[in-house]
Structures are given as structure tokens and as C-alpha cells.
Amino acid sequence: MNVVLDAVSQRYGLTLAMNRISLTLQPGTIGILGPNGAGKTTLLRTLATIMPPSYGSILFDDVQIDTEQKARSVRSRIGYLPQDFGFDPQMTVADFVAYAAWMRGVEPGEWNRSIDRVLEMVDLTDRRRSKMRKLSGGMRRRAGIAWAIVGNPQMVLLDEPTVGLDPRQRLQFRSILSGLDDAIVLLSTHLTDDVAAACDRVIVMHSGEVRFDGSVIALSSLSREDLPGHSDLEKAYMHVLPESERQV
Incomplete structure (x- = not known):
């Protein structure tokens, strides 16, 4: 499966939850990091075809999902786990x-x-x-x-899947992810160690926008010693957020 979001925006009333997000998703495990309200859950719900885009377009294997009939045709290929299911x-x-x-x-x-x-x-x-x-x-x-x-x-969307799991179960979960190589896997989480251990790519979101999209190694390389965090990835994550979010 190949999924393309082209300038996708989502609104809840007057609130802009996603602002012109463009992404190309291919098989692999992708971590989505961001503070509460960043738009992570909205992105997953959009990809799950629960919410049609307010603006922009989403394509599954070059087919634009612009009707409910087309959305139903791809839902059987999507596994979606909301945070509260x-x-x-x-x-x-x-x-x-x-x-x-x-x-x-x-x-x-x-x-x-x-x-x-x-x-x-x-x-x-x-x-x-x-x-x-x-x-x-x-x-x-x-x-x-x-x-x-x-x-x-063919696409697995997991919203905070490791909440409530003990350390052994989190290790087991990472092993499960490694067995999903043929699928697009999006893992929304607050835990940078899950991203470091399980993901090929990381997307950092803030206020409905993508602040970073690249490999875990590329994000880690942005680490700065003067920023809070216990690992290079945590410090790099803080680096790409607005300065107002860096206080701990």
C-alpha cells in the first residue's frame, strides 16, 4: 500500500486541528511524536477514513478517497486502535x-x-x-x-498502544511491530524510547503541523546538550518543538 496526503487540513468547528499536512507513507514503522493537542489522533482518524479531510486530498494506491463508498473499500485494509476503544x-x-x-x-x-x-x-x-x-x-x-x-x-494505526503495558509487555509489543514489515505502521506515542527501539521514521507534530519528518537517526542528530532530556532523541525532540514547549 502507498498512501499520500496532499495538503490535508482538518477542522473541529473553528479549531484547526491539522494544517495542510502533506505526507507519503510506505511500508515501515513510523513514530508520531508530539504534545497533547498536536494533531496526532486527528491524523490517525483521517488515515482510518473516519474523518474525510476538511481540505486537501488523501490517496490510497493512487485512488483519491473522496466518497464514503471509496472509504469503505479501503477500511478492510486498515487496522486502527484508538487510545480509548x-x-x-x-x-x-x-x-x-x-x-x-x-x-x-x-x-x-x-x-x-x-x-x-x-x-x-x-x-x-x-x-x-x-x-x-x-x-x-x-x-x-x-x-x-x-x-x-x-x-x-496493509496499514496499522496505533494511538498510544503501550499505555498500561509493563516493561516486559512493551518489549513484546516492539517484537510484534518487527513482524509487520509489509504494512504501513503508524505509532502515536509520547515515549521516545519506543520510537528509538521500533521505528524507521519519525514525524514530530505540533499545533496541527509537521515540525520534522525523517529517520530516527536524523532527528537524534539535532540533539543539543543545553536542552532537557535523558537521551539524544529526547533532546532532539525538544529542539524541534517551539521554545514555549521546552520547559520541564
């Missing part, structure tokens, strides 16, 4: 993931194998028959990751 509390974990498999067009005969595979990846095999309401917050987050990746979607 909904679920039927009476559903079992397996049923929750099966619903995602159905939405992505996985053949019913392949459901069990696909579900088993992703539940093993997120370490929830023993919770297959557990009700979603009985899971801890971290387990629900892992079930959400399984939801997002079942059926091998």
Missing part, C-alpha cells in the same frame, strides 16, 4: 478479535488460525475465553493490539 463487555477475547477478522474480510475457515496467531503474539492465548470486562487495563490494551493486526491489514 470500545467493546462489548460480554464479548470473549476471541469473539472481540473475530469481529475484527470478519470486518477485514478474513474467510471464516481462517478465523481460528488467525485469532490463535495474534493472541499468541500479544500473550493472551490463555485468556481466549475470558470476557472483555474481566480483563485488566493492560490486557485490554493487548486485546486491542490483536484487534488491530488480525487479518494482516
